Amino acid sequence: MKSLFFRDLKLAIRAGGGFGLGLAFFLILVVLVPFGVGPQSELLSRIAPGILWVGALLACLLSLDRMFALDHEDGSLDLLATSALPMEGACAAKALAHWVTTGLPLTLAAPVLAILLNMPPDGFLWIFISLAVGTPAMSVIGGFGAALTVGIKRGGLLLSLLVLPLYVPTLIFGAEVARRGAEGLQTTTPLLMLAGITLAVSAVLPFVSAMVLKVNLR
Amino acid sequence: MKSLFFRDLKLAIRAGGGFGLGLAFFLILVVLVPFGVGPQSELLSRIAPGILWVGALLACLLSLDRMFALDHEDGSLDLLATSALPMEGACAAKALAHWVTTGLPLTLAAPVLAILLNMPPDGFLWIFISLAVGTPAMSVIGGFGAALTVGIKRGGLLLSLLVLPLYVPTLIFGAEVARRGAEGLQTTTPLLMLAGITLAVSAVLPFVSAMVLKVNLR
Amino acid sequence: MLDVKDLSVARGGVPVLEGLSFSVPAGQALILRGPNGSGKTTLLRTIAGLQPALSGQVEAEADSIAYAAHSDGVKGNLTVTENLRFWADVFGTKGIEHALQQFDLESLFDRPAHALSAGQKRRLGLARLVVTGRKNWILDEPTVSLDTASVQMFADTVRGHLAEGGSAVIATHIDLGLDGTNFDVTPYKATQKKLVGFDEGFL
Amino acid sequence: MLDVKDLSVARGGVPVLEGLSFSVPAGQALILRGPNGSGKTTLLRTIAGLQPALSGQVEAEADSIAYAAHSDGVKGNLTVTENLRFWADVFGTKGIEHALQQFDLESLFDRPAHALSAGQKRRLGLARLVVTGRKNWILDEPTVSLDTASVQMFADTVRGHLAEGGSAVIATHIDLGLDGTNFDVTPYKATQKKLVGFDEGFL
């Protein structure tokens, strides 16, 4: 499991960028939105927490599709399945590697990008906290989606379709935390819900993913 | 070229959904944004044209990454390159197939989704027109990006990174048309610019893509 | 030690082989033979536990099977050493030098795997087998793309493995120069059950 | 008719073979030989025009080359017929029945290609060659995964192609039973140029 985790990290870094790319996508998205909605800064600052969250979510999503697909194509997954490594462990390790290469850098970068969107400075801390608590859930849920669609060519879009609805609760509570934080309101309730989601999916989904993967290898 | 076009269509449809999936992603995205920014409908209706455009752009983008990648992996691209088919033609055919499977359905669906975002009914026509004129450019530009990144595993994110900046002019003018249309202002200038971009990239980029592809095959 | 009892296997829902029984004692190799499409790959995947059998059993010690198929599970972005070391870690064994040396990969040790020739990549895939430390090798056309010298290397490795009490099931179309039982799957081709009336059921 | 003059080829920026000259007249086959990693694939890709030569020339009629490599260019989601017909369309030829029949694919005609066995898929890849209608076949290990009967089929097809005035360059590790010139690439291995001083250039 440890070795799988480190191999995935290494692969992410080698494959031209790794850490960098998720971030770059996030950055570009945050830059594109003002072009789309027009540059009125008061409007921007109101939608900033939401856009940052949606952006983080999409950046996560884009890097998901190859979580298992590459290993499936080159046969590694078959070999892993016949190895001593329990599949649950493999799924957890892969989700963790995904989080380290996307969720973590996104979380660290979000406060900086918040400036671009004219967010009030009080919100910086809260966008950071909400992403730190919420992104692990996105990696784990994404892992489940990736496991479901592993055998399908052009699975990328189907993956998004399956995973995005699952992301909705995380998004709602995460963005709520960030928004309330930015407006100086109480954040305890949504933050607790967010943490609850993250814990629940991390506890349950790796097992489901492992099951699904085994079915897919048949 | 015709055969390549029809094969790509066939593949898109066979691979579970084809048309449907790009659309579904668009739908989901448009649904997610209100979760992110919160459900105040007046705010939503102001950002609606921009969000629709950004959403269409991302839906295009997600389906891009496999435009050449699948053909590269299974060796078809090598074989195509040694065939009588000029590479420029192949690139154009592939971009066209991409547009028919994503850009076109997106354009048709956008007015419906505009309802979800509370857009004023006057804007429906304009969001349709702007997308109809703008999405072909996105497919052609996307084809260029896909050609650039064809040899790279996990190229998906890199592709986004390369292509998104290229999408900026299309996005600016497209969203401008939709926004002005929704507000009942003159749209001629941005619409002309948008059409100009589409024509220019369609005339030039297939040749560049072909060149880039040849380099990538080496 | 591997025991196959009255096994039937299917691919894509269609029965391919049925009524297979054989056993491969320690120290022995079974060479699977049969024309293209006869069902060797399907059989091997079933034995390796990657797909369920239609009926019958496969008996083997727990965690004793190492499977190698058409695709090598080699990551192009990792070097030869990194690839091997990863698999060694996954299977909890140590020391990849032996495997590198057995397949003459020492001079390529820090080459990223995507810059290997077809045969070199295949050798790396086979070296992976050695580092699994598993007893039962299930090999699907292992010598594809190998030149004669490398086929020899492979045969020597298998012989060494058998001498240490391992066993192997190998599907191949060429002669490997191994002495093992030949087993032709052709006679076990699944036959049609007679259709007795139309029962609106599946088949 | 294919003429190779004083060709040097490189992969990944490293020279692999140099000073190659040979010519393959119509009706003749050239069998490329050489151990794994000797540079056969690199040479064939250069001849097919997929990568530039370091120096030297490849002369062939325009649009006369058909290339077939390790990967078959077969789409799993299309059926056997659809795959072949696509390539026939691309190369502007008609009639795929002949090709289907030559590689005994008729009974599989409407099977999606992902449901073929390794050897069946390979046969489909080879059938593609026939529908290209091209004269110079450049083949990289065409018989991988094929059983003996299919190798025979392949050899017959090549013989037929030669008899019609085509030519072929085939890299292989096994004996195909074709009579053609054998050409061993080993002696042409690129040597290290002596370093003469430091001239601010690369090497």
Next chain:
Amino acid sequence: MASLWEYANPLKFMRLTDRVLPWVSVGAAACLAVGLIWGFFFTPDDFRQGSTVKIIYIHVPAALMAINAWFMMLVASLIWLIRRHHVSALAAKAAAPVGVVMTLIALITGAIWGQPMWGTWWEFDPRLTSFLVLFLFYLGYMALWSAIEDADTAADLTAVLCMVGSVFAVLSRYAVNFWNQGLHQGASLSLDKEENVADVFYQPLLVSIAGFVLLFLALVLLRTRTEIRLRRASALMAREKLQ
């Protein structure tokens, strides 16, 4: 007494449904006709809502069935996962398109109703939101079925997806009870009765709900039969190939 499981045999299932289906269809048509005509033409307009209240006869049954369809799929999927009866998996597959249409009807009628009632087509309140997510799950569920070729694999994977999606089916029914915010009626049918005047609305509503239930049943049975025949046809075709 014969065990219920016997009807998991395709043959038995086909025989039984062959006899049952006409009755169910007739029942559905009758209930729908009575309920809708009664509701539309023989009830007074509501004192607050005017004639728009009549949408209730379509909206409520459709929304009910949209959620119930998912629960039915869940049960069928669980039976498939545990006992591996193919008919059960096919019934789940057959129910999805019917469910998605019900969802769509509820969404559209809700939106049309919302315009006069709330002054907006759409609002992101908890119930509407989770209902919309449920709609997306229906789409994903059907897309997954069609993307995977091997039938058993597809059945397994969609079954798992169905289990996960049930969270949202539950939410769209009970979300109002968790969060007491939002525009949409929190009322269950009984509360609705107290709030809205009387049996005048209530009785035709019940009849049309019964109609929707029967309609759903009829469509699912019909589609399951089709799926069984399709499976049978592809099995025969595969068999032919084998020779």
